[in-house]
Amino acid sequence: MREDDKNAYLLGFASTQQKIPEREEALPIDPDRALHPLIGLMVDAGTDLSGTMAADRRVRILPLTIQWPGRTLLDKGTAEVRTVARQLSHERIRSAEVSAPSVEALSYRMHPHLALNFDRLLLLATHPALVEASRSVEQMVQQHQEEITHLRRERQLRPDYALQVVNSRSLLSGPALQARLLLHAPELIAGDLPGLARFANTLSEHTEVWLAPGHPADIAFTLGRLEHPDLAPWVQACSPRLTQIMHRYPVLSCTAGRFGLESRTSKWKSAAAQVIDAAALAIRSRQLRFPLIQLSYDGSIRELRDWPEMQSLKKLAAEHEVKLHVTHMSLGGRVWASAQSLSLAFIRQMAD
Structure with a gap:
């Protein structure tokens, strides 16, 4: 087996050996959410997030589609994928293309529990010149809006679910640094999505x-x-x-x-x-x-x-x-x- 073929095989295997669940799972509902909405923070898999941050209960990773000639991988941002990816030659990396996941793939992984586990979601997007993955999330929420409202009412949650997309105006270590600061922001703890979005925009400007x-x-x-x-x-x-x-x-x-x-x-x-x-x-x-x-x-x-x-x-x-x-x-x-x-x-x- 050629080296690149072997590494591509290992990369595919590693993508199945993730420690995070394949699909978003239902979490216990805290009654305090009626007064203090729970905000989730989403970054895409192209963000250079640490393993500790990726495991934070408030963080979600938006998968990205990585395509090579004859092969497609849904990169979920797991440590296992990164480990094997580091063995790929630069020629192999050069031939890859990064794109947004399909709405169908995203719905399979995240709907409906993403809209039940959080009351608000701030999506910190990588610079749109590189990838516009946030559109898939927006379309997923729009397509399932009525169902989301119904399910939230059934579980005695506030029916209004809000998604806010903020352009990080950055890439690589930039969104990772912004996410680290947002996780410790008072606005996130207080459930203040507009305030958190303003803080995120301020970070992106500097x-x-x-x-x-x-x-x-x-x-x-x-x-x-x-x-x-x-x-x-x-x-x-x-x-x-x-x-x-x-x-x-x-x-x-x-x-x-x-x-x-x-x-x-x-x-x-x-x-x-x-x-x-x-x-x-x-x-x-x-x-x-x-x-x-x-x-x-x-x-x-x-x-x-x-x-x-x-x-x-x-x-x-x-x-x-x-x-x-x-x-x-x-x-x-x-x-x-x-x-x-x-x-x-x-x-x-x-x-x-």
Whole structure:
């Protein structure tokens, strides 16, 4: 069996070995929900979420469809899929396409219990230039609206179920950082969906993501295929024609939804060091709005932690009481960012 065939087989097997249930299960109903609506937080499988956050009872993961020539996988964002996905070659990752799940597949997995386990749902969506998966959720809720209202009344729940979609204006580690902050927001605890959505929008306006792509030419190919004008700065920066005459490795950014090129270097490790330095500079200049930095890496996290640059960042963060969170990159994230990439996100201080 060829290596890619073997890995594709393992990926399919891993997708069935998930620790989370195949379908949304009915949960006990807390009578206090009549006074304080229970809010759920949904992110798509392309978000570089940690295993701990994915297991949080308030979090749900919106699956994404990953397609290769001759093969389709519903990525549910499980750790098992990520583990095997890291063994896939960058050529295999390059050939993949990420898209929204079908409404039918989503209904099978989540209806009707998603609308019964929560009274409100905030969907934090990855930048729409990459995927517009939120439409499938909106269509699912619309198609089953009457049934949802009836079932909620039967269970003595408030009949009004609300779904709010917020564009994270970000990708990779960015939505993961936003989700971490939203989970601890007073608005979520109080059941205030409009207030939580306002906070989420504020976060999206000040989120910075820095990326050191492992295979820039793969980004030019996969994102260029999407033909979205917002992605043009990344596609152009990673163009093989450009990387042949200039430094090969770009340092990319996405700030409040705007994709950009920060610098170029001849070695990937130098690009990764610049990404880490961006966080260090934000800490030293007291530009962090929240004392959190989120990293995601397609590689050995143990080796990443041993880098001198990471050791220095860890020391600096400890001195300023800033927490570093490091996760593996999602499968969808690998497709968008290319294999063997490093992503870093933080929320910059908001202007008065």
